[in-house]
Amino acid sequence: MPGDDHPATHLQYLPSMTSDYSRISDTAKAIDPFIKPALLSYLASLPLSSAGRQLGSPFVIADYGAADGVNSSQLLEQIIRFLRQAHPLLGIRLVYIDIADPAPFHHFWKNSGLSGLPRVEAEYLQRSFYEPLPELAGNVDIGISSTSLHWLNTKTVDTTFFYHPTCIQANQLPAAERKKFYSKWISDWRVFFRERSRDLAHGGMLYLATLTDLGGDRWPASAGYNNLREVCVSLYQEGRISKQELDAIFIPDYFATPDEIASLVAEESISQHFSLKSLKTLTVPCAYSSRMQNAGNDARKRHYLAYSLARVVRAWSESSIRVGLSRDNEGLIDEIYRRLAERFFERPEGLPYQYCLMELLRKNTPVGIEGFGPGMGTGAFQT
DSSP states (O other): TTTTTTOOOOSSSOOOOOOOHHHHHHHTTTTHHHHHHHHHHHHHHHHHHGGTTTOOEEEEEEEOOOOSSTTTTHHHHHHHHHHHOOOOTTOEEEEEESSSSSHHOOOOOOOSTTTGGEEEEEEEESOOOSSSOOGGGGTEEEEEEEEEETBBBGGGGGGGGGSSSOOSSSSGOOOOHHHHHHHHHHHHHHHHHHHHHEEEEEEEEEEEEEEOSTTTTTTHHHHHHHHHHHEEEHHTTTTSHHHHHHOOOOOEEEEHHHHHHHHHTTHHHTTTTTEEEEEEEEEEEEHHHTTTOOTTTHHHHHHHHHHHHHHHHHHHHHHHHHHSSOOOGGGGHHHHHHHHHHHHHHHHOOOOOOEEEEEEEEEOOTTOOOOOOOOOOOOOOOO
C-alpha cells in the first residue's frame, strides 16, 4: 500500500495558518464589532495619567496568536485612534506573537495603515502564546486573542498523543475518549494565564475571543472537520494512504464548552491574578454561506462557495495534515482539498464560529507570582 512507511514522526504538530489565511478569514474578522465596545469602554475608564504612566513609556497592545497581523489590524487601528483623542502624543507599541514564519507579517506591516500612523511601532515575536515572554513583563496594557486559543500546546507531548484510527479532531470523539484532550486543554490554559499574568500591567485588560463548543454539532467549523475526516477515510479505503497515516492525521485543537471555560477561570490560581469582568457566548454566521443563500441550483455560485469553504479549511488544517502523511504522499495534499471542495459542492454547509468572549482585568498582585496549578471553582456565563 502506498505510504506504508511510518509518517514523518520527525515533524511536530505545529499548527500554522497558510500565507493566504487573512484573505479568506472573513468569518473570523466578523467578531470585531463584538470586541470593540468592551475595549473602548475599558480605554474610556482609564485615568488620564495611566496612558504612558511613565514618561516616554508607550501604551502596549499584544496580539496573542496573531498570524500575519491582518485580522486584528482594523480593530487595533480603531483602538489607537480612540486613544489618540485623549492622548495625542502617546506612543503605541504593538506586539504580535505567533509561531508562524514572520515574512507574511513583515509584508503586511510594510503596506498596512497602522505602519503609517505616527508614533506607532510594532514587533513580531515568533513564539507560541504559551511561552514566557520576559521582554513584556508587566508592560502590556491590553492583551487580545481571537480564534487562536483552541490550539493545544503540541510542544509538551509526543506526536503519538494525537494519533487516532478514525477521527482527526478531539471534538469528534465520544466523551470518554475526549477526556485526555480536555485535560491537556486545562493544563495548557493554566500555563497561558500564568504567563500572561506576567505580561500584563496592573489593571491591564486581557480580552479573549475563543472558539467554543456549544453542544451537539454546534462546535466551530464542524462541517469542515467532519468532511475532512471523511475525505481521509475514503483515501485510506482506496489504498491511497496507509493505516499509519490515517492514524496520524490529526488537527491538534480542542473546543472547550463555556462551562468548562468558566470553571477554569474561576480557579483560585487564576482568579488571584485576574478579575473576570464578563463571559458570554456568541455565534457568528459563516461569512461565505450567508452570501450564497440564494444560490439554489446555480452551479457557478455553489462551486464558488465550495471552493471558498475548502480554502478556509485548508488554511488552518494543512500544516497538521502534512504531519500525518509520509514523504511519498505529500503530493496528496491538493487531492485532499479538491475532494473537500467536492463534498461542500454536493452538500453546502456553512462554517459558523461559536465564541466564548471573556473580558479579564489584571489584579494588583505581584507580576510573576507562582502557584498556577489545579484548583476548584465554578463560574456562570451569559448568552
